Amino acid sequence: MRLNLGLAFALVIVVLASLMAGRSWIPFDHWFAGDLKSLIIMELRLPRAILGAIVGASLGMAGAAMQGYLRNPLADPGLFGVSSSAALGAVISLYFGFAVSAWLLPLFALAGAGLGMATLALLAGRSGSLILFTLAGVILSSLTGALTSLLISLAPTPFATSEIITWLMGALMDRSWDDVMLAAPLSAVGMLILLQCGRALDALTLGDTAARSLGIDMLRLQWMLVLAIGLCVGSSVAVAGIIGFVGLVVPHLVRPLVGAKPSALLIPSALAGALLVVLADCLVRILPSVSEVRLGIAMSVLGAPFFMMLLFKMRREVA
Numbered sequence: 001m002r003l004n005l006g007l008a009f010a011l012v013i014v015v016l017a018s019l020m021a022g023r024s025w026i027p028f029d030h031w032f033a034g035d036l037k038s039l040i041i042m043e044l045r046l047p048r049a050i051l052g053a054i055v056g057a058s059l060g061m062a063g064a065a066m067q068g069y070l071r072n073p074l075a076d077p078g079l080f081g082v083s084s085s086a087a088l089g090a091v092i093s094l095y096f097g098f099a100v101s102a103w104l105l106p107l108f109a110l111a112g113a114g115l116g117m118a119t120l121a122l123l124a125g126r127s128g129s130l131i132l133f134t135l136a137g138v139i140l141s142s143l144t145g146a147l148t149s150l151l152i153s154l155a156p157t158p159f160a161t162s163e164i165i166t167w168l169m170g171a172l173m174d175r176s177w178d179d180v181m182l183a184a185p186l187s188a189v190g191m192l193i194l195l196q197c198g199r200a201l202d203a204l205t206l207g208d209t210a211a212r213s214l215g216i217d218m219l220r221l222q223w224m225l226v227l228a229i230g231l232c233v234g235s236s237v238a239v240a241g242i243i244g245f246v247g248l249v250v251p252h253l254v255r256p257l258v259g260a261k262p263s264a265l266l267i268p269s270a271l272a273g274a275l276l277v278v279l280a281d282c283l284v285r286i287l288p289s290v291s292e293v294r295l296g297i298a299m300s301v302l303g304a305p306f307f308m309m310l311l312f313k314m315r316r317e318v319a
Helices: 002-020 036-070 082-095 104-124 130-153 158-168 177-196 198-204 208-213 218-240 246-258 262-286 295-318
Strands: none
Touching: 002 036, 002 246, 002 262, 036 177, 036 198, 036 218, 036 246, 036 262, 082 104, 082 130, 082 158, 082 218, 104 130, 104 177, 104 218, 130 158, 177 198, 177 218, 177 262, 198 208, 198 262, 208 218, 246 262, 246 295, 262 295
């Protein structure tokens, strides 16, 4: 509880700081002045900060749940294929020019996530097997990634290609309250379902056989995780594009503070994920560059070295 309160307090501080940060710094006494600066705060920076917190919380909790389910510290929500399926849906809308409407691109991304969830469940079958589920996620990720690359290569105009690649980089710039209203309820439902899975994830630490003996329905748990992670990751991709490594990095940062119990990791991972994404978005806005660095690129630059350090640490432990 103390950790959650500390993370929540830090998140509030970072959100307030993000409202001031940018190409033009806006101090607190201008936030409610009723002028152009206050409009920038209320219509641009505040929804962007809230959306960053929603995306970070969704990805952080999804990563913690997936690592608990697969019992693999290297697991990431992208392994399910839901993220790449949502990206494929968004790329289809950009490819055919449907993204001229503000709502169509997110809806296509959510449709892609839903189709990916259904395909994943179909490939995994009804056994609830962990191995089948993992392999199905790898197959789905490979297929949707290949189809996305195909659409990029066949894009009808250079402008369409540029739009697709730019969107895939992931960013929170130019987001509005409409994006917040789209992502918030879907992410909230997904995270509530993940919290309901906490007891089952704890039981899984004892092994599949022990979990079944404790009354855990493996197939039901699998369906709940597919639905929940589909909602969390799908809604995040729908409004922000692909932002990687959050679901991988955050649980590792929090786990030493709460222990290895999966249910105890869910809420701290959500708060830490929100904190990380808002802080990273704040930093990319103040970097002295000609154009704003994409958040997805920044997270990859931060996450890749962390991933390599984790691999070296695991190799030393095995040796």
